[in-house]
Amino acid sequence: MREILSSLDIGSSKIKLVVAEILNGHVNVLCALEEQSRGVKKGAIYNPDETEYAIKKILKKAEETLGVKVTKTVVSVNEDSCDFKIGEAEIDIQEEGEVSSSIIQKVLQQSITGGLTPGNEIVTIIPIRYKVDDVATISPKGIKGKSLQVKTVIVSVPKREIYGVAKILEKCNCSVVDVMIPSMGAYYANRSYLAEKSQSLIKESTGIVIDIGAEVTNIGVINKGIIINNNVLPLGGNLVDQDLSFIYKLDNQVAKEVKETFALANKRNASVKTTKDVVNTLGEKITLNQYEVSEVCMSRVHEMLNTVKNEINYLTKKEISYIIITGGLSEFKGFNLEVESVFGPLAKIGKVNVIGARDNKFACAIGMIKYFDEKLGLRDKEFSILSQDDLDVLSGSNQDKSNSSLLNRVFGKFFDN
Numbered sequence: 179m180r181e182i183l184s185s186l187d188i189g190s191s192k193i194k195l196v197v198a199e200i201l202n203g204h205v206n207v208l209c210a211l212e213e214q215s216r217g218v219k220k221g222a223i224y225n226p227d228e229t230e231y232a233i234k235k236i237l238k239k240a241e242e243t244l245g246v247k248v249t250k251t252v253v254s255v256n257e258d259s260c261d262f263k264i265g266e267a268e269i270d271i272q273e274e275g276e277v278s279s280s281i282i283q284k285v286l287q288q289s290i291t292g293g294l295t296p297g298n299e300i301v302t303i304i305p306i307r308y309k310v311d312d313v314a315t316i317s318p319k320g321i322k323g324k325s326l327q328v329k330t331v332i333v334s335v336p337k338r339e340i341y342g343v344a345k346i347l348e349k350c351n352c353s354v355v356d357v358m359i360p361s362m363g364a365y366y367a368n369r370s371y372l373a374e375k376s377q378s379l380i381k382e383s384t385g386i387v388i389d390i391g392a393e394v395t396n397i398g399v400i401n402k403g404i405i406i407n408n409n410v411l412p413l414g415g416n417l418v419d420q421d422l423s424f425i426y427k428l429d430n431q432v433a434k435e436v437k438e439t440f441a442l443a444n445k446r447n448a449s450v451k452t453t454k455d456v457v458n459t460l461g462e463k464i465t466l467n468q469y470e471v472s473e474v475c476m477s478r479v480h481e482m483l484n485t486v487k488n489e490i491n492y493l494t495k496k497e498i499s500y501i502i503i504t505g506g507l508s509e510f511k512g513f514n515l516e517v518e519s520v521f522g523p524l525a526k527i528g529k530v531n532v533i534g535a536r537d538n539k540f541a542c543a544i545g546m547i548k549y550f551d552e553k554l555g556l557r558d559k560e561f562s563i564l565s566q567d568d569l570d571v572l573s574g575s576n577q578d579k580s581n582s583s584l585l586n587r588v589f590g591k592f593f594d595n
Contacts, residue, residue, distance in 0.1 A: 183544035184251040191392030196543040207534030250563040250570040257359035258410040265289035268327040298334035361398030364389040367545030368528040383499035415507040427458040442512035471581035483520040504528035506539040562592040
């Protein structure tokens with residue numbers, strides 16, 4: 179079976195949808211789309227009808243791009259009230275048998291007992307370690323023994339967060355196959371980068387993943403590859419837009435365009451001679467100076483990063499080996515200079531190195547797909563969001579291949595433009 183997965187990242191500014199095929203462990207993006215978010219403020223859905231409208235629009239875009247409907251997806255949920263608890267369990271293996279995927283799944287489920295906060299729903303259960311007959315192991319599958327023990331981190335969020343999102347997607351004729359918090363998606367999107375540096379960064383070290391969106395910044399503490407703590411700060415790229423809008427009397431959309439196409443996050447490389455003409459809200463034509471505009475942006479970005487730095491000191495007292503910063507604002511020109519000035523050489527800008535989605539705004543969505551694929555592998559399960567008939571349509575095997583295959587449709591878009 180071809181493994182086709184999808185993820186939906188519901189942000190305050192944009193909703194991102196990624197559909198990808200997993201082939202030999204690699205993520206091959208079939209489409210990466212975004213749509214203006216509606217009914218979402220600071221990561222939380224406050225108007226379900228508006229959010230439903232936006233999700234329907236992006237699902238329609240996906241159908242037009244792929245030629246098939248996306249009816250199943252992994253989806254992000256607000257992690258502001260996320261909870262982490264430790265769980266433990268032990269089960270007997272009959273007749274000193276071999277540890278199977280079903281036995282692993284059973285012991286993981288039993289570790290939940292007593293470890294779930296009332297009113298919460300589980301996002302994921304992350305194994306810290308297994309023991310087969312008191313012998314510790316990372317992967318117990320296939321090992322023979324009499325008993326299997328596990329220690330886990332149980333990640334949960336209030337039921338209203340999960341049920342609210344599931345209800346909206348149900349109205350969009352799309353079912354939820356799994357839920358995830360953005361910090362986990364951001365971490366898994368950059369895990370390969372850490373592995374390239376050193377496997378010890380994943381297996382032995384403590385690190386921080388920072389996902390800076392439009393209105394909120396998600397901070398995740400990662401210990402030995404496992405998320406153990408988090409926080410959500412009401413800080414995002416919109417604050418930079420608001421500063422530009424207030425100082426230069428610009429419409430919010432114009433201010434955002436100035437930030438994304440003209441300003442720099444650090445004034446070091448800004449030029450006094452580089453200018454841009456815009457019309458303010460008073461109808462006046464004004465000339466912006468890149469150096470002065472960048473000073474405004476730099477002041478706000480510096481303040482935001484320092485706030486994040488202070489918050490990290492509260493979240494963990496462990497020695498930090500790496501800091502990965504991702505999210506839409508991390509694409510801001512000159513942002514790396516501000517990151518270095520606040521965090522030093524320890525911090526790096528993450529990079530989504532996947533063809534078709536090479537932008538950090540897609541980091542969470544790409545990471546969710548990677549994590550879900552890993553979960554499928556641990557459970558020895560095959561899964562695809564598409565039926566065999568849909569797969570035939572996707573590959574063009576039941577149509578005129580010269581015109582209807584996915585590749586021809588994609589290349590057609592390039593040639594048409």
